[in-house]
Amino acid sequence: MSSTPAARRRRDPEARRREILAAAAELIIETGAAAVTHRAIAARAEVPLGSTTQYFSSIDELREAALQQLATEIDHELEKVKSYVADIETAPERIVAELSEFLCDSRAVQAEIALTTAGTTDPRLRELALRWGDRLTDMLAEQIGRTRATAISVYLDGATIHAGLHDTPLGAVELAATIRALATMPLPE
Amino acid sequence: MSSTPAARRRRDPEARRREILAAAAELIIETGAAAVTHRAIAARAEVPLGSTTQYFSSIDELREAALQQLATEIDHELEKVKSYVADIETAPERIVAELSEFLCDSRAVQAEIALTTAGTTDPRLRELALRWGDRLTDMLAEQIGRTRATAISVYLDGATIHAGLHDTPLGAVELAATIRALATMPLPE
DNA sequence: TTCGTACATGTACTTTTGTACATTAAGTTT
């Protein structure tokens, strides 16, 4: 009944660490940050339990590192949007198409939601949760001012939640109409 | 060292059940649904551990009942808004004031966020998480049509997240400008 | 008053999870 000892793999600490982090990130996306345990990570990454404790001093640190990783991934997604932001007033279709694609990428959506919920629960992760919204707001603010930029950013947070709860996200047409309206909305004096 | 046996309280199953549910709801608001354990609930409600298992067949059922309770509370909050919805076009200040107050009520905000995150993780709770948004959308749709109503509802979801992550929520002025813009936005053909 | 039922309570058991660590082997140095 005892399993034959697994073939020992090559020594490669950095790759091993990456594998563990990737597995943890996957689990966070699929089942939420709360469901992340050493054993679940080990099974997903196909590494022994001991490895998951060797590279991180505690499960909290591991969770945090995985969330950090997801935040970085989202940063890259945002980088793609950046070039279209400049044209939001003249050609909003481009940025809307990009955002629409983001909302269809359920992996990205769930990652963003996991970050948000982690941020509302744990003050230490708040900054991480705010990052993408703040960055997007800054980018938009250069073009249309801070008030309108904030409105769009907040709306997109809502759209992300919407996508996480519905089978189909908001359509590009609806998204475009809303963003257009917010990008040109009259400012309060 | 053994504690003196606690004075046995009056028999009142319904009140006991309510106390447990209320304690669970508090904990969900304060620390998130994941941190809810039998022992934490028992301590908060000041009832023995055994009581928390007596009224609910499992911890999942207890959590779900507590979330249901929170959803009902939010329903009542929403009921207060209802009367102002009719005037959104003529006098949006009233409903904005009401919504602004909601965003300042961190208890309500955290409750709504807890429901949302529970809904994205557990499909069985999705309907619960969607309830307030759907109801608000329906109410608004009668006045301004479904597209604009959805846009406002999605925006307010974002505003709730915003409030949960920031020390001070969006201001009433900013909120008013945005809602006004969305309530009158040009519709796509 | 006595009896019986249903709730209240404390405790013990089981499962899950986090963490420590002894042992083994890969790759490096000498």
Place this chain on the structure above:
DNA sequence: AAACTTAATGTACAAAAGTACATGTACGAA
């Protein structure tokens, strides 16, 4: 090739959490 360093692995232990249940007692029924 021998010794050494360090990662890989399996396992064991401890803490936390879920659950079951024996016991006792309040309250209503007879």
